[in-house]
Amino acid sequence: MPTILVEVMPKAEILDPQGKAVAGALTRLGKERYTGVRIGKRFELTVDGPVDDAMLAEVREIAEDMLANTVIEDVVSITVTE
Amino acid sequence: MKIGVITFPGSLDDRDAQRAIRLAGAEPVALWHGDHDLHGVDAIVLPGGFSYGDYLRAGAIASHAPIMAEVIDAANAGMPVLGICNGFQMLAEARLLPGAHTRNAHQQFIRRDQKLTVENADTAWTNEYATGAEIIIPLKNADGRYVADDETIKRIEGNGQVVFRYVDVNPNGSMNDIAGVSNERGNVVGLMPHPEHATEPGFGPDMTDAMRSGTDGLAFFTSAISALARI
Numbered sequence: 001m002p003t004i005l006v007e008v009m010p011k012a013e014i015l016d017p018q019g020k021a022v023a024g025a026l027t028r029l030g031k032e033r034y035t036g037v038r039i040g041k042r043f044e045l046t047v048d049g050p051v052d053d054a055m056l057a058e059v060r061e062i063a064e065d066m067l068a069n070t071v072i073e074d075v076v077s078i079t080v081t082e
Numbered sequence: 083m084k085i086g087v088i089t090f091p092g093s094l095d096d097r098d099a100q101r102a103i104r105l106a107g108a109e110p111v112a113l114w115h116g117d118h119d120l121h122g123v124d125a126i127v128l129p130g131g132f133s134y135g136d137y138l139r140a141g142a143i144a145s146h147a148p149i150m151a152e153v154i155d156a157a158n159a160g161m162p163v164l165g166i167c168n169g170f171q172m173l174a175e176a177r178l179l180p181g182a183h184t185r186n187a188h189q190q191f192i193r194r195d196q197k198l199t200v201e202n203a204d205t206a207w208t209n210e211y212a213t214g215a216e217i218i219i220p221l222k223n224a225d226g227r228y229v230a231d232d233e234t235i236k237r238i239e240g241n242g243q244v245v246f247r248y249v250d251v252n253p254n255g256s257m258n259d260i261a262g263v264s265n266e267r268g269n270v271v272g273l274m275p276h277p278e279h280a281t282e283p284g285f286g287p288d289m290t291d292a293m294r295s296g297t298d299g300l301a302f303f304t305s306a307i308s309a310l311a312r313i
Binding site for chain 1: 138139142174175181184185186187188189227229230231
C-alpha cells in the first residue's frame with residue numbers, strides 16, 4: 001500500500017528548544033562531535049490505491065495548510081514509498 | 083449583550099470565561115466547536131486549555147474545527163473576538179492574528195502571576211484600560227513563546243498591534259516581550275495570560291494588599307461590552 005511521507009522542520013532561524021535539550025544531553029554523554037540537533041516531524045499518509053500527480057498536489061496543499069505552520073516551519077520533502 | 087465561549091475537546095477554561103463574562107455584566111453563551119452556529123452572539127471568546135491534546139501544534143487542529151468557519155467570517159466582519167492562551171494559539175493558526183507560538187524557550191511549563199503593560203488601549207478588548215497601564219493576571223502554558231519574522235514584528239510594532247507586553251520577567255522567550263497582539267482593525271485580540279482568572283476577589287492572583295485579590299482582568303470583558311455599546 002503506497003505511503004506518502006511528508007517531512008517538516010522548524011525554520012532555521014526559529015529556536016528549537018527540544019533540539020537544544022537533546023544536544024545538551026549528547027554533550028553530557030560525551031558525544032561531543034555533534035554541534036547541533038534540530039527536531040522535525042515526519043508524517044506518513046497511507047492511501048488505498050495509486051498515487052497520482054493530483055493527489056501529490058493535494059498533499060502539498062494539506063502539508064502547507066495544516067501539517068506545517070509555515071510561519072515557523074518548512075515542508076522540506078514529500079515523497080512516496082510502496 | 084451576549085458573549086459566546088467556544089468549547090473544544092480539551093478546553094479547560096471555558097466555564098471560567100463564562101463566569102468572567104457574567105461578572106462583567108454580559109450574558110455568556112456556550113458554543114460548541116462542532117456546530118456551524120454562533121447562536122446570535124455579539125462577541126466571541128476562544129478559551130484556554132489543550133484542545134486535541136495540543137497534538138500537531140498547540141491550537142492547530144482546533145483552528146480547523148467546523149465553528150471556526152463562522153468565527154473567521156465574524157472576525158473579518160468586525161465582531162470582537164478574544165483568544166486566551168490556547169485560544170490565542172488557535173487565532174494565530176487560523177491566521178486571524180499574526181505570528182505563531184513555539185515551545186517555551188526554557189522547555190518548562192510555567193505558572194505565575196504575570197505583570198503586563200497594556201500597550202494599546204484602543205482595541206475592542208482593552209478600551210477600559212489606560213495606555214501604559216500595568217496589570218497582573220495569571221499565566222500558565224508550555225507553548226507560549228511568541229515568534230514572527232522580522233518584517234511582521236516591525237509591521238505589528240509600527241501599527242500598534244502589540245497590545246500587551248511582559249514586564250519584569252519574559253516568562254517564555256517571546257520576541258520583543260510580546261504577550262498579546264491584535265489584528266489591524268483591533269477587534270481580534272489574543273494573549274497568553276488569562277484575564278478570566280483575575281475577575282473576582284478571592285479567586286485572582288496575589289496582589290500587594292491581599293492574597294488572591296487581583297481583578298485586573300475584568301476590564302477585558304467590560305471593554306468588549308463598551309465596544310459593542312458604541313456600535
